Amino acid sequence: MIEDYRLNPGLLKIRIVLIETSHPGNIGGIARAMKNMGLSQLVLVNPKEFPSAVASARASSAADVLNDARVVSSLDEAIAGTKLVVGASARLRKVSWPQLDVRETAKLALETVEDGEVALVFGREDSGLSNAEMDKCHYLAHIPSNPNYCSLNIGAAVQVFAYECLMATEIESVHTKGYKHTLASTEQLEGFYDHLYQALQDIEFLDPAKNARFMRRMRRLFNRTQLDIKEVDILRGILTAAQRQVSKKQINENDQNIILGE
């Protein structure tokens, strides 16, 4: 269960560095996105407006991330003490630069936090990172996107990176979690198929000439559903109810026959 899920402490070693962000609303949205994904270190290089009421409003319940944000005056300060610096790039540069996509970046980041801190650097809303800033980056990271419209909002971009970082902590899949059920055993399923086979004959549905093929189809349907025990009980209850109608009918027929003196 997610309630039992504990965040990988490595996430706390990942810094989100924003360079000269223009819109305080973006800073607030980013704080929220970070906290949602278990990140906490926000570093602002010369933000245009900070602190800001607009940022706080957009941060929603991530005020702690905003309050703890460090404001610095250079990228060097922001990345000081890190072991890995990755710059987010909206477009793929013509220059040859070691490039990663977001998923690869997150993997590398989570490997690196074993050794020390990691910085993910995001440039200005309008012009991104300068070449001098890219020179400080070990890699450029790119978000796969529509080639005709690849410029993500900076908050959306941080959200995707933060999400992949959390995913990279290899949390267990939530698939079927929260879905409390005990799968039916093979024997229970066979019991259901036998019951189904009998009931379909009782209600005069099944054409005996096509039995095998038909039952194969039913197995394909219910096997892939991964029925739980309770569901098998319910389905068999329905079959029994249908069979009861048949026996009632037969009782009526018998009554009728008695009346007719047969």
Next chain:
Amino acid sequence: MIEDYRLNPGLLKIRIVLIETSHPGNIGGIARAMKNMGLSQLVLVNPKEFPSAVASARASSAADVLNDARVVSSLDEAIAGTKLVVGASARLRKVSWPQLDVRETAKLALETVEDGEVALVFGREDSGLSNAEMDKCHYLAHIPSNPNYCSLNIGAAVQVFAYECLMATEIESVHTKGYKHTLASTEQLEGFYDHLYQALQDIEFLDPAKNARFMRRMRRLFNRTQLDIKEVDILRGILTAAQRQVSKKQINENDQNIILGE
């Protein structure tokens, strides 16, 4: 390589459905997030304010997605004609419901678009999806997140789903279907549920006091199965056969009454 990457046309078959969105800025941000990831179908169920200048401003260069957005008055309209409906849920529900994470959802969506349209449904900013709305969903999808702060902004949530859909197009599906089938449409499934509901009453199985909860359970079972058209036909054929037993019984009872002179 990313340079060679062309958008998978399957993305155009994925609808983003937003229910009663309060803030037009979110609608705009979502249009942008969609276009960034190659999605184009936006369906708005009773938006509070739309069209809206705020939405247009936030959409940036995704005005085309906003302009093409369909405004409808019910979730039923929004999901009409789809083969798969997945509801986004901020938290894991206590109720047992088939659940996927975002990555699994995207994979399933990209497999399903081979057969038809897919709807990803997002609830209200404050209160999410109602139980009645979840009943229409085949799965609930959950974004893995910080258990102490799992409520993503709706725009951020759509961004993550859209990103995973695009990522899923890059990965060839290993899911090989052993047989060719056309998935049943939402309308065909609703027809089956109506028939099931009636038949279960006819065969005196259904306790009317527990109808809603029981039918929710049946939906959960059959929705996750992704029934194909032929299977729906077969299941309805079985229901009809069971109902026929009931009417035969009634005929017999009537016959009997005639014989008895009543």
